Amino acid sequence: MKKIALSVLVIAGLFTSCGKKTEEAKAETIDLEALKGSTLNILAWEGYADASFTKAFEEKYGVTVKGTYFGSSDELVSKLQSGGGASYDVITPSSDVAGYIVSSDLVEPLATDELTAWATLSPVLKGMKDVQKDGKTYGMPFTWGPDYLIYNADVIKETPTSWNLFFDPKYKGKIAMYDDISSIYLAAQLLGYDKTDQSVLYNLTEEQLAACKAKLVELKPQVRKNWASAGELDNLFKNKEVVAAVGWPLTPANLNKQGMNIKAVIPSEGATGWIDRLMIVKGAKNKQLAQLWLEYVSQPAVMAQIAEFTQYYVSNPAANALLTPETQKLMDVASMDSMFKTLNFWQPVKNRKRYNEIWSEVKNQ
Template sequence: MTKSSTTRFSIGVFLCAVVLACQPTPEDGPKKSPRADGDDRAGPTLHYFTWSDYVSLELLREFEQQTGAKVVVDTFGSNEELLAKLQSGADGYDVTVPSDFMVSIMIRLGLLAELDLSKIPNAALLVEHLQRLPFDPDHQYSVPYLWGTVGIGYDASVLPEPPDSWSVLWDARYKGKISMLNDQREVFGVVLRSMGYSLNTRDPAVIERAKEKLIRQKPLVKTYTSEHYDQLLASGEVVLAHGWGGPVARAMAERPSIRYVVPKEGGTIWSDCLVVLKTSRHKDLAMQFVNFLLDPRIAALTSDRLLFASANREAKKLVSPRVRNNPAVYPPESLLDRLEWMSDVGDAIRVYDRAWTELKMH
């Protein structure tokens, strides 16, 4: 999401993994690594590998009290880091939280266990548009957890009128006051959508044209960052920020003139998903934990804390009105038709890699 504030990625196979995401400020203490073997004599130990800002120790303690289990947490800052850790041989984890397109990659690589949805009854409470996702339509391996959009945070006290197009990020009047995500697929996604193409295009000629347009924009950009752009907006250092809605919502709390918009050309919809790893030693407990995180009350507390929308439709009724009514967190249903899921682009990721490197070096 989103995430240390996180970088959301698009990744091909790991050897050419490049990023996303998806993602806020890390919290809740230091990382802990999983043990090689769990000692269940004092109750089983569940190893939870999650985004660095997604952990609430209070909620984890509640699960421990309910089950007698111990939860040990380790964190990552990107989908790339998640995949690298798992492929390096770390096999002690039980539950993790990959972003949408990464789920399909992990399925292809044989990293995920099949879910028994009878043990995850809260999965039946998903909002309608998250019920049959392209990367895992039957929730055989994953259940959506949190979701949101990518758009523009802007300062309404500076811009004369609300921006309705990605083209505002090329407006010379705001030179040095624009931030872009430090995320190659999301940045290229902006340009591709503005040009009328899918953000998942694999056409090298189109990607090259998108790169040239980004090179023309670069002198206007203050920074490419997926971290703390909410603070840049809140402090007035930037007046336009390309980013995930959650951090923009945090900026709104500090600077009331901040607004959020997904331009008319459309943008990214994302979801972080709960999965059980094939190497999990406690699969039943892992699915119990997934169900706990999807409980309406628990999910609502999580949404209120992180300012990302919950995948649980009942949770939306329980979140605070300021969160439920904030379009940066819960976008209106009328927006959904303009949103596109990011997908694995296969070998075309090498074209994006090269174009991104050339942009950064220009």
């Protein structure tokens, strides 16, 4: 068994070494001296510009990586439309708005032939059509993961089996929901609308939206806070304001490093999930540096660093062998394919304006 594990690590190491050499060869076609002192502006989900994996890039090229975090897909689109290439170079949209961003001509086509790790990225993720237009690809697959039911295992001793835990009177005022229309998806799952067709969550009728609204209004007395950022959710758990929430793997990853006992589960009703891409903004001031960033983060070693920090699944399968045994166990990497098939990944919502109206009505009622 040890010999097999060692072989995997050696192969992964050779792959990383070869990738590094090819990366350096590609970089030679760019005037690296001219890039020194510049700043790469990334508009991203929280955690995607952490120093644990940006520092080496900064030191290698003599640049600065500046991350501006957004809390929802709607906020991303709004910021992108307001500033675009004048403010940001790289963005990390999820699968619910990636297609809209491409069709709206807000991003540049990628030079995938210049990405040395492109051929080794997940074929399923690379093949998704929402970031393809006119024979060109506009997004590099980056990370993916679930919208978990996250809970404080020191308070909730038994593993929850249903999202209905949120309605338990014992936890009144101790629940946190995500301040986003994806809360409507959750209500729709509780109502069983996705049992025969997963896409129903993103195409709800007025009658179904009304029922989802009623379900969320019913939940309101249980909710301490609708969180807007991963950092805010972390604080809600740390301050013992909440004991359970909808959240991403980043929260237990962060809090358990601080000594807490936070766990995550996919309940019997299922869970939604997200697929994040990396895109270069149309008219980006630092397009060459942005291309170098995509080259850098697509390598197995860096993807592994990202997975270690976020506990999100990454798009380069070679990264999995480079994770610590502890992280492999926590992420249950062996069951990754099963997880991918289980999740109902966010899709574009044609009537997104109406969903936002319903969510606003819930919060204001």
